[in-house]
Amino acid sequence: MQKQVVFPEFLGESEIAVVVVIPSLKEDISELFARFHAGEEIDYWFSWDLVVTNTAEYLVVLEINWEIEEGIIVAFSSEMWEFIHLIAQRENLVLLGDWNQLEEGAPLLVEQEGEYKPFALLIRDVHLGLEKLYHHVKELVEVNQDIEELAKLKLILEGAKSNTTTYH
8 A cells, every 4th residue: 555645835823733735635635535525524543753765854754544545644844843843732733735725714715615615634633643753763863863853853852742741
């Protein structure tokens, strides 16, 4: 099974979630959105990990899976890591697959199109699992002390850890 790897085009925050815009989601997981829009409840699960590309770049990845269909992997490059702290604070992540939802907002879209069918996934408690990622990065830093990217990520995860008290 091969998963789609996607990179955010935009990261922002609202009062309750970090908002990530990935326009390709609208097409990449259109079958999943169709199931949501039909009223079906779909169980999902996710995990955080650190991967190294073949060009020696470190990426923090959020792998999201749901029953039957293939999941997706949202990859955060080192320039995006500062948002991990916000993700830990907000505890929720919204993946938007349509720029119009961000630019025009839901009320205007409902007014224009009638029924509002968002191309959005809300991932609740997305901060869970960051503790495991932190320990993994901490171990890597101990072995690879000269890699600045890992040290930076460790500090970011330490900050995220200190502001979140709901880790399990």
